[in-house]
Amino acid sequence: MIFSPVYWIWLQSLSLSQTLSVEMSLYPHIDDLLELRHQAHTLGLASHHLVNTSFSGLYASVFRGTGLDFEEVREYREGDDIRNMEWNVTARTNVPHLKIFREERERSVVLCVDRGPHMSFGTRGTFKSIQAAKAAALLGWAASRLHDRVGGMLFGDRQQGMQYFRPTKDRRALWRLLHALTQEGATQQPHLDCLSEALQRADRGTATGSLIFVIADLNREILGLRQTLGRLCQHHTLVLLPVDDPADSELPEMGRVTFVGPDGKAMEIDTHDRQARERYSQAWHIRRQKLNQLTNSLGISLMPIATHEEIHLALTHGLAKHFGRH
Helix, strand or coil: CCCCCCHHHHCCCCCCCCCCCCCCCCCCCCHHHHHHHHHCCCCCCCCCCCCCHHHHHCCCCCCCCCEEEEEEEEEEECCCCCCCCCHHHHHHHHCCCCEEEEEEECEEEEEEEEEEEECCCCCCCCHHHHHHHHHHHHHHHHHCCCCCCCCCCCCCCCCCEEEEEEEEEHHHHHHHHHHHHHCCCCCCCCCCCHHHHHHHEEEECCCCEEEEEEEEECCCCCCCHHHHHHHHHCCCCCEEEEECHHHHHHCCCEEEEEEEECCCEEEEEECCCCCHHHHHHHHHHHHHHHHHHHHHHHHCEECCCCCCHHHHHHHHHHHHHHHHHC
16 A cells, blocks of 8 residues: 555644654755765764774675685784685684785666655655665765766656666766656556666666665555565676655554555555554565565565654664674
8 A cells, every 4th residue: 555645744733742853855856865975984983893894894704705706814904895805814823814806897786766646655754765865875975985886866846757877997887877866746646656677777787796785665465576686686786775654554543534545546544443553564564575575586675764753774784784794
């Protein structure tokens, strides 16, 4: 079930105790996305475990694992990737040492961002559209700092159609992508779900061995995408970033509310009905469980981000969690 943008604008006017102030604009300002290039280098994080974490460094340690040439051995430094430990030298010197690699070639990074009307959704923190744009910007700047070719694709907007920005090393494509993310979309038009088409386009238009991030509302049945996702994984490294809102999984109690489905049909729900709210929550958890099972079976990284989270901290913890699984 997908909520209409009208409903979300109405919801923020209720001033519910659990609802924080929401940005009025559905789209970020370009200056905010450009400012994130500084955040990609180093973050002042609240968590003492990650205070000195370089986002670009963590990003590199997680996703730079293929297409490397051995360069040298040096002493281990705090924060280094322990997967590259040189155990023979470590045993001989009794001091931890690390193998250092350099890239064989430049890599393409493609940021696929959902621009469908369902991204005009947000009850706490910000709208999904803004959080998705900030995530794309932070990842794009981190990749650019590593001298990768960065590009992207916007999909789901019936008015604009699918927009593809071929990866470039000089940041032109990244700049065009970020600028496009600030432009108003067709938020009031019927839902156009073209995720499968977007993934197929990414597969056709991207060099083999690319790193593809899909930043989207994945509160949907995803099993129909198994074949497309499986084909992508054969040629690229794929990372899914579901953009979640607390109300996706826990429906607030606020009387009778009208919802709009993907087919544009309206349905009135009595949110005072406790059993209905429980079924709503259960349905979300079942969908997310299926998504987890699918990504695990295909070896796809899954890093959810939420509208009420600070985006730098959310992505950093997501990368650290992914890194810790290796």
